[in-house]
Amino acid sequence: MxxxxxxxxxxxxxxxxxxxxxxxxxxxxxxxxxxxxxxxxxxxxxxxxxxxxxxxxxxxxxxxxxxxxxxxxxxxxxxxxxxxxxxxxxxxxxxxxxxxxxxxxxxxKLPGVSLADYRAMSSKTSAREQMVRDFAQLQALAWRKARRVEDLLGEKRTVGSSLTLRLELMSASLPIRFRGTASSILDDISEIEALPWCFTHGDFLAANIMVNPYSGRLTGLLDWAEAEWLPFGIGMYGLEELLGEDNQSGRFVYYSEATQLRNIFWEQLLLLIPELDRSSKTVAIVKKAQQLGVLLWHGIAFDDGNLNRVVEEGRDDREIQRLTVFLSL
Missing domain, CATH: 3.30.200 (Phosphorylase Kinase; domain 1)
Incomplete structure (x- = not known):
């Protein structure tokens, strides 16, 4: 968040x-x-x-x-x-x-260097392609160990137990240009919650992503403190963090090859999870879940873990700039 x-x-x-x-x-x-x-x-x-x-x-x-x-x-x-x-x-x-x-x-200790450090050392396009392939593999691993929502009674945590409430809050209180997206996802929340629930890393950012310093391959993820079971696709909010980075002004900018990288991710994911490839409707709901993940992680303020305030212009401009970029597609 x-x-x-x-x-x-x-x-x-x-x-x-x-x-x-x-x-x-x-x-x-x-x-x-x-x-x-x-x-x-x-x-x-x-x-x-x-x-x-x-x-x-x-x-x-x-x-x-x-x-x-x-x-x-x-x-x-x-x-x-x-x-x-x-x-x-x-x-x-x-x-x-x-x-x-x-x-x-x-x-x-996990091997490798943080993605933040790696980016300071290298900007290889081939490494970026490897990262999105590895991210697809991460999602496939989560899918294979997914659970049904009815089996998670009593195990839903902070985010999983309040998806509808948070969407309602964002639909009403986000800067107005984002409210339509939040409302559209709210209309589909039942279908999103009917997806398999997967174990999801709760803080997928460059400082927590470990990679091989030579190839850029994913070697591990740090900080599982905010992990929880969430509908498949929500954890794909992290894909956006692999498709660009902050510039010197602190504004997130997609790489020139971001569209190609996104396509590689989805091709790899559908190859690894053939049952998804057979259902275009399910893929459409998973993509909605990914947008929900973006809203949850950048539309709700962390506030030392309180997670009960929608981001505000003039107070959370870094996150609002990310929302503007991530939801513009």
């Missing part, structure tokens, strides 16, 4: 400990917590996320500290590993840092 505090960058300008209203000494306590449990070299990760403080232990392990509000659900991280195998990091809960609201987790 949208965040006015640079949530999408993976690096927040406000230090993590200041944002959590913790004294600077807590960083030393976190470091000591890790040293008491691991031998070998320990260093802070070069880029810190909005919701966590991360240390690297040697070359194989990362330890992450998260406040309760952003605590990882070990059941969900296990589900991610079961479905996506090597693309999700095995995660273990280490306990709570004494005297604080911080919870520690160890996880396997």
């Amino acid at each position: 949208a965040n006015s505090s640079s949530h999408d960058s993976g690096v927040c300008s406000m230090p993590f400990f200041d944002r959590c209203k913790l004294p600077a000494t807590v960083k030393d306590d976190c470091d000591a917590f890790v040293r008491s449990r691991y031998s070998g070299s320990i260093r802070s990760a070069p880029f810190q996320g909005y919701c966590s403080y991360t240390l690297f232990v040697g070359e194989e392990t990362a330890v992450q500290f998260r406040p309760f509000a952003y605590k990882l659900d070990i059941g969900m991280t296990r589900t991610a590993c079961n479905i996506f195998k090597r693309l999700a990091p095995e995660t273990e809960y280490l306990g709570q840092l004494e005297g604080t609201d911080l919870h520690a987790f160890s996880m396997r």
Whole structure:
């Protein structure tokens, strides 16, 4: 979801400990917590996320500290590993840092570099093609482990349990040029919710996408804290993040080959999921679900996890600019 505090960058300008209203000494306590449990070299990760403080232990392990509000659900991280195998990091809960609201987790370091770093090193068209093919493979893996909506009673989380409510909110309160799209999707929400429900990464952005530094192939996804079961297609909001990037002014711009990349994605997806290829009606609903994903992730403000405010002009202009680009097709 949208965040006015640079949530999408993976690096927040406000230090993590200041944002959590913790004294600077807590960083030393976190470091000591890790040293008491691991031998070998320990260093802070070069880029810190909005919701966590991360240390690297040697070359194989990362330890992450998260406040309760952003605590990882070990059941969900296990589900991610079961479905996506090597693309999700095995995660273990280490306990709570004494005297604080911080919870520690160890996880396997995923190979490669972040897509954000890769883009600074390379702009190969062939690598971009590989990324969208890998993204199609990711969707196919999710499809194969999909569940029926009637089997998810009690397991729907923040977004999945409130799709209609959020669409109604956006239909009424988004900047007026987006309301027609939200209303059109609302008309089809029953068909969208009747799609198979798939395990969906909740924060698909360049800082959380790990790729091979030579080929650009997807090697894993970080930060499954916001993962949940959602109708197939909603998670495809992330495709747009692979079809362009922010320019020097911070405005999202599609690559010149974005249309070609989009076509490659859909060709690959239909090849991997033949049953979709046999139903043009289902494909049309999946594409509506993808638009819903774009609205959910860029039309609802993150606001430190509250997720109950529609983005506003003059306050969330970065996300509104993305909506303008992503919904213009």
